[in-house]
Amino acid sequence: MGKKPRTAITPTREENFPEWYQQVIKAADMAENSPVRGCMIIKPYGFALWENMQGVFDGMIKEHGVQNAYFPLLIPLEFISREAEHVEGFAKECAVVTHHRLEQGADGKLQPAEAAKLEEPYVIRPTSETIIGDSMARWIQSYRDLPLKLNQWCNVMRWEMRTRMFLRTSEFLWQEGHNAFETAEEAREDSLKMLEAYRHFAEDYLALPVITGEKTEDERFPGAVATYTIEALMQDGKALQAGTSHDLGQNFSKSIGIKFQGRDGAEQLAHTTSWGISTRMIGGMIMVHGDDDGMIMPPKVAPHQVVILPMVMDDNEEQVMTYAQKAADALKEKGIRVLLDSREMRTSDKMWDAIKKGISVRVEIGGREAENGEVTSVRRDLGRESKSTEGLDAFLNRVELTLDQMQADMLQAAKAKRDDAIKDVSSLAELEAMFKDGHPGFVRIDAVVRNDSDYERVMKEYSLTPRCLPFDDAGKVLIAKAY
């Protein structure tokens, strides 16, 4: 068999990172472009990943006392205009619904019916602060109604100029949490708590190392008092904002009227927060974990944690399949998400399919294994070097450990790469030289650099943005190119 070392994905990351990214998504069968500009079709394998992510995070927020609810897709135009900065921030990317009926035009083609023009247009939600706030204003009467913590899993739409699958699409899936509190301290604390939930989720489930910090004023969410972020670093050296939480102070309460009677009997405005993560995180996982053979799924959220490939010959099909089924059942019994790949395909094709999809552990079962009660397994992140054969029971006993180890190793590897790509500099000139030299990654510098008269020029020239004021390095700012 021809076995020249070939990568499953062309081009390689080195050759053309953006193209590699697209090809990984295609090869793993996660998503494809849609007939609608800027939107994507999430295919079953990609959606399975999202569902697992949802499942984990949904559990986490419920432990924080958050309740799920659902608010409408359409928002009255007037709602959006309530908060001044909010309008400013979103007006230019809102899709607007203006009619409620179609009719045949003179040319026989369907068109919006003039007679069915809406008096007040609706906006397709770019985010739901205003419409949820409207409900909160009615639901909250007394300090006894607080805190109120709501979340919804939904789609939102922002008319983006330039889209990229998962990273930036006009329509995307996310969760948006909206909490209301009695005091400013509680709201501030809450926004930091939700950020910590994001960090925990990203690092301990997606194996994405992130830096937590606060956004600078210019990067703040429209209408927020403070915006907090988790920033991840992709393999090409660009940063990705993977989740944000906002302390909205009383800005939205004031403009929407979320008032309550306080303990002293006086009327007060609630303090609110909002926080969200989206399908964008999937893009981050691809760009942090993927290699030149495709996706690598962190075991904790992998759609399939183990794939079993039966190596069937003409004379042993029944024996091998029976044994493979037994192994699959035993794994399922342990709560492992296992896929027995019994499709009628060449085994080598199934193998590459499993590799490109990034299935965490691959198990090969052929005549030898069936005969001896063994399994042969390989970890996706380590490749064929990690191939080993052992008794089925021994494998079953350690499989959870193996998955945990892989999860930990993936985070560790990503962290090492990330830390390597953070450079400290002490002047703007040094920073400029760094990026002029093509530095891939973060540069850490005294936050006062932002007062430098030449700061704007340098940032613009190298398309840099301040990613955050990291909590772990007071007085510093992290600067990088970003998605």
Add this chain to the structure above:
RNA sequence: CGGAGUGUAGCGCAGCCUGGUAGCGCAUCUGCUUUGGGAGCAGAGGGUCGCGGGUUCAAAUCCUGCCACUCCGACCA
């Protein structure tokens, strides 16, 4: 919205400069042989060449208008 590029079979591309029967690789289907890291041979199916005008006996090819997508910027999760 600027700059660049690409639209030809499911996917990736050649053909265009110099107009003349629409091709290649992979995938698909059939048969046989194979089978532990991308199998071999033989055969088969599959196309309004992005869309509309124009030039011409003749257009994937030349002219022209439009559309879509991708990349790089500006904007943003």
